[in-house]
Amino acid sequence: MEFGPALYHEFGEAWKTRDGYRLAKTISPDLPPAQLSNIWQSANSAGNWKSARDDDVKAAIKRGLSSSPARLDGISQKEIKGWVEVYFAYWQATGILAEVQQTSSWTTAYEQWKVLINALIQGYNGHEFEAWTIPCLYVAGKHLRLFAMQADENTSVNDTSAAAFQDDFDPELQKHQKLEDCARVLNRVFSLCLSDRAPLEESRKWGLYYIINLLFKTYFKLNATGLSKNVLRILTAGRGDMPDFHAFPKSQQVTFKYHEGVLCFLEENYAEAEKHLTEAWNTCHKDAMRNKELILTYLIPCHLITTHTLPTEKLLEPYPRLQKLFLPLCRCIKKGELHKFDLALQEAEDEFVKRRIYLTLERGRDIALRNLLRKVFIAGGFEPVAKEGDKPVRRTRIPVAEFAAAISLGSEEKVDNDEVECLLVTMIYKGLVKGYISRERSIVVLSKSGAFPGTGV
């Protein structure tokens, strides 16, 4: 919407109805280039703004906002002044953004957008912006991050060859220069929301989770999980004086819980991770397939560790990518096909590592092994019944050689008995098998009551 009566009207209506999302739309950069260009071409009777002095443009915006057809009862001059700065920055940004596809000047776009978000921060600090306007911060923050990533991408394409000759060139630092800067700006927005002392119903604290989610995405990209944990710590400390988590929009709850869950997951705190991811899963919108897929990517390994459960085919049915990722492993675990499990893990190693689930899935080998041992036990059949009418008892003395044969099955290498004993001891230690090894007789004596805890036998 170019600067003119329509935009000023929109501002007035949004202000009058306290509709933050409506207001935020008036500073959206997410427009087709033609529309951005239209805004940039804004003019008034004195001529085209592009050739006017900054102060004249600001004066024109100020006249426009004050003269909004909707009567802005109670808006202060101070607040109007704040919005003039915001819209002025927006207008300048549209000039860059309208042509950014051709010029690739994402760095300039980022810098200009930073001017806008700073004008907003200034608005809350010194110009009496009210909390209902925080969706403007959402739009500003969201795009600041997107522009930063674009800028970094372009820089790495254009500059690396030249810069690489300099001695102090650090490619890692260079790679995310703008995104790191963006993280600092978002952190200021986070503090701005957190430090608001107004009563909760009109507090900027309602903006916290949106901003935190932006911070999480930024820190994840920067591989700075430690900083994400910091945010969580600050949040826990301030929780007593905050709106209830479940009063926030579900979209924000889900995004937050997903990241909180993944953070716990990366720390191998699987019980907590499962809790958060399950909540994210349950609250997620049913049509948000990609997000559901991402939640499951971490929830499935969690379930494997915490409850030894696997996803059913029904659960994976809508997600071909997850089927490809997990089904081979799941089948091997269930059947106890140890060797095939190793092959499946190797096969998809790159993908697992990329998703950071390799180490967790590797622990599924224990369960595959446990299931294999159980198969040997079941194949052993029953002891001869001593007396008519006695309940048949499974054979509980099993030669180590039988386990050795089972473990070697499918692979070229033969495992010797010492190795097998070592594996068995580990399984017993972990409580996955109950029994002991009689070394002198090379026999495993399994418990008569529940040799494999958790199942009937």
Add this chain to the structure above:
Amino acid sequence: MATSKAPSADPKSSSDLPAEQPQQPKQQTLEEDDEFEDFPVDGTPPSPHWQADDTEATQNQQPQHLWEESWDDDDTTDDFSNQLKEELKKVEASKTKR
């Protein structure tokens, strides 16, 4: 004894894994497409305030059908079980020979 944290850290325990312990995966940044997607905020479904009816939880009346126990498999008729039985028979045979 291997700890529960790194089961295959014990070199003896890796029978058919590659000889060395798989490398600690390098820290990697997630690909762009790995990023959790934004939910639309402009009121088109799913808007940020969707109803409980639209959540995943209400879609599955029987959540127990989504997860299954990994270690109750008593099916002994599949290929692998048969293979295993053959193998165990061989062990038995070699023992009686001795």
